[in-house]
């Protein structure tokens with residue numbers, strides 16, 4: 402188990418779907434049209450949310466490979482997506498280029514913020530070697546907004562962002578909020594054209610009470626664990642946030658990157 406259990410992934414999937422940038426998804430779809438049964442490789446695939454989100458827009462007949470190191474989420478992906486999806490249980494820290502021969506597009510969702518700088522450099526070099534486009538969605542960007550505000554919001558957010566930059570098992574200290582910026586630079590160094598879009602979650606208790614509750618608990622726990630916030634402060638903050646928030650935003654970026662024309 403990686404800590405990304407299927408229950409958490411199911412909780413976040415509707416918010417992810419509402420936030421993904423339709424324009425960048427359309428550009429990725431346009432790149433696939435005209436290809437015969439294009440192969441897509443989703444890295445850090447979880448239970449297959451990307452396939453569910455992109456299939457209405459991507460051309461029919463796409464063949465999917467899901468790559469993840471977690472047997473439990475891959476089993477859930479098999480149940481949700483059926484036998485036609487290829488599953489690979491791979492530790493991406495050891496194998497940053499797991500796509501099949503003839504792959505047409507690499508996708509990832511909520512993944513690159515877990516990766517370290519050297520790993521992203523290796524990934525970008527392999528992607529460029531194989532001249533593959535990348536659609537990387539919902540990478541955390543470090544910005545959280547809470548309405549109404551609480552005096553501890555800023556301190557908790559910066560503690561959480563520090564925690565996001567600890568080792569997440571993907572090539573050392575994670576890039577966390579800096580991931581998209583770093584990934585864009587790494588790809589541009591190989592001549593890629595990169596387009597990004599802000600894709601924050603905008604969560605309200607009326608629609609996403611369960612997600613807000615789980616998030617607030619997780620954020621407070623991370624802030625205490627990193628050592629910047631006391632348990633008592635975290636308790637005060639999370640009780641207030643769970644009781645009084647009318648909206649919570651969690652910032653993300655989507656990226657679509659295409660290799661240079663040959």
Ligand SMILES: C[S@@+](CC[C@H](N)C(=O)[O-])C[C@H]1O[C@@H](n2cnc3c(N)ncnc32)[C@H](O)[C@@H]1O
Nearest residue numbers: 403405445446447450469470471492493510511
């Ligand atoms: C935040 S979850 C996102 C899952 C999925 N993309 C989604 O949107 O629901 C990150 C995923 O990356 C996978 N992951 C993390 N580290 C990994 C590694 N070293 N190798 C392979 N997969 C990894 C986790 O198991 C998890 O499924």
